[in-house]
Amino acid sequence: MSLQLFVGNLVEPLSGRTWQTRDVHREVARRTARFQAHGVRRGDRVFLLFGNRLEFFAELLAVWRLGACAVPIDARLTAFEIENLARTATPRVAITDDATPPELTKTLGNSGVAVIGTTEVDEMESDTHEAKLDSDALILFTSGSTGEPKGVVHTHRSLRARWMALADHLPGDAFARSLCMLPTHFGHGLICNALFPWLAGRDLYITPPFRPDLIARLGPLIDEHEITFLSSVPPMWKLASKIAKPPQRATLRRVHCGSAPLSAAAWEEIRNWCGTRHVCNAYGITETGSWVAGAREADVAAEDGLIGEGWGAVVQVLRTNDTTQPLRAEERCATGESGYVWLNTPALMKGYFQRDDLTSKTVADGWFMTGDIGFLDARNRLYLRGRERDEINKGGMKIYPSDIDAVVERFARASDVCAFPIDDLIYGQAVGMAVVLQDRQPQTISELYDWLKEHLAEHKLPSRWWVLDNIPRTSRGKVNRDAVRAACEDQPPLDLPAILAGKNA
Amino acid sequence: MSPSREERKTDLLEFLRTIQKAGVPIENLGEGERLVASGLIDSLAILQIISYLETKYGVDFSEGGINPEQLGSIGGILDLIDEQTK
Numbered sequence: 001m002s003l004q005l006f007v008g009n010l011v012e013p014l015s016g017r018t019w020q021t022r023d024v025h026r027e028v029a030r031r032t033a034r035f036q037a038h039g040v041r042r043g044d045r046v047f048l049l050f051g052n053r054l055e056f057f058a059e060l061l062a063v064w065r066l067g068a069c070a071v072p073i074d075a076r077l078t079a080f081e082i083e084n085l086a087r088t089a090t091p092r093v094a095i096t097d098d099a100t101p102p103e104l105t106k107t108l109g110n111s112g113v114a115v116i117g118t119t120e121v122d123e124m125e126s127d128t129h130e131a132k133l134d135s136d137a138l139i140l141f142t143s144g145s146t147g148e149p150k151g152v153v154h155t156h157r158s159l160r161a162r163w164m165a166l167a168d169h170l171p172g173d174a175f176a177r178s179l180c181m182l183p184t185h186f187g188h189g190l191i192c193n194a195l196f197p198w199l200a201g202r203d204l205y206i207t208p209p210f211r212p213d214l215i216a217r218l219g220p221l222i223d224e225h226e227i228t229f230l231s232s233v234p235p236m237w238k239l240a241s242k243i244a245k246p247p248q249r250a251t252l253r254r255v256h257c258g259s260a261p262l263s264a265a266a267w268e269e270i271r272n273w274c275g276t277r278h279v280c281n282a283y284g285i286t287e288t289g290s291w292v293a294g295a296r297e298a299d300v301a302a303e304d305g306l307i308g309e310g311w312g313a314v315v316q317v318l319r320t321n322d323t324t325q326p327l328r329a330e331e332r333c334a335t336g337e338s339g340y341v342w343l344n345t346p347a348l349m350k351g352y353f354q355r356d357d358l359t360s361k362t363v364a365d366g367w368f369m370t371g372d373i374g375f376l377d378a379r380n381r382l383y384l385r386g387r388e389r390d391e392i393n394k395g396g397m398k399i400y401p402s403d404i405d406a407v408v409e410r411f412a413r414a415s416d417v418c419a420f421p422i423d424d425l426i427y428g429q430a431v432g433m434a435v436v437l438q439d440r441q442p443q444t445i446s447e448l449y450d451w452l453k454e455h456l457a458e459h460k461l462p463s464r465w466w467v468l469d470n471i472p473r474t475s476r477g478k479v480n481r482d483a484v485r486a487a488c489e490d491q492p493p494l495d496l497p498a499i500l501a502g503k504n505a
Numbered sequence: 506m507s508p509s510r511e512e513r514k515t516d517l518l519e520f521l522r523t524i525q526k527a528g529v530p531i532e533n534l535g536e537g538e539r540l541v542a543s544g545l546i547d548s549l550a551i552l553q554i555i556s557y558l559e560t561k562y563g564v565d566f567s568e569g570g571i572n573p574e575q576l577g578s579i580g581g582i583l584d585l586i587d588e589q590t591k
Contacts, residue, residue: 212551426547427549
């Protein structure tokens, strides 16, 4: 298969660097030759331990040209988590940049992975095209970094299906100059905000993710580069509406917001700031190649939780979430009746990496059970009302409580643990934790904190701790995270800063 | 009589304690040290600092906008309060 490089220009507004299309071709060809020199072949996996810069996209396309599979990794993970992912995915090579923490490079080297800096390229070029349509193209690890990793595997076929569906459902001109301020190790930022427009020949403007100083300059940035499109998550707008002057030149033609549906009030506030009515929720899930539903005409009347119609997907709301039984028409909810949201799309992932057990828990007859709760209106538009997925949505970063539990359970003086979402002013949700300890001595708490710091990426660290005598469980012995949270909310959390300050004093 | 800079600092530190990440003793931070770079707060915690300044000192950011750089240190925040309460 010839991987067409019908790419647009790449621009880093912050550094001022630009790669024209011909530069991209050259950089990809050089990296392809470099990968070949390192023995990368079809079917190999390559870790990309950096992102949100020009070189990331050249590395990605070079990996694909060789028929290998790219694995973008969040470089904020700890060495423990990276080692665990490397043990699972066994990459042949890992690509880093100057921002990759040295301990991660060392860990990978110790695991036998060849580590290469992204700027380590010479003049040699290769134009080989080894990719097959059903080859693995991308693995995005969404959870399990501390235990059994859960990696969403997309093939070239499923990714192309996503991009073709979006091209059919969205106005192409709106994406002429797309700004991506989202992380490129997430499906939302990578597959949809960045690659969808860029691989359709549109220009892509890429910045580091979630930087308040950049958000403070968002309006002038949009004006200066005549940005026509950007995607976003709600916390970006909380900050932008407070600290950033709106754009003045009315270049924005469309804005998406993902991760959690906007309230009608927040929706209108964003429209006012952006100077366009064409702002809508984009419902995205990594397993479906991210954006899978939304409003075709983004200037719809804002309503709480309104998503819209499927973009290259059939959306059904059923009374069941059971993937072990064949789906039956009589399980379908009536118009306006809430139930479980299921999706059928040719952009569905191939499955979870080496975890058929997990795949079978979410996919039945090609239908994907999202874990979201919603309903369809008389016009077949989807509204979201909540979710039953066991996850904490920290400003669009999905954190899995079981990843935190797995680390605490290995701490010798912890008897039981339950992580859960707590409300957060900025992120919507943050991480809370109830833990049962063999003693409540400050020394023990300090050591548990150090243990967590060593094993968990910082954004996953619980910000509020409660030490309990026991974790409430159901009669069947299961933890009900909502019940644990409710039990904790009745009492003050630990004054962790004071305890740790005592240690440091 | 309006509170002194030292009294404002005491109040600011009390507030920062409520939003800080554990493990970074706030008492050891100098006025010029960067709050985010030191690991005391998350970069988006600037929103909470803005809310504090609006509520506690009635600072109105809607006209002049916000310079995230100025809100990045204890000294910078105190300077801003001084300017706004003159």
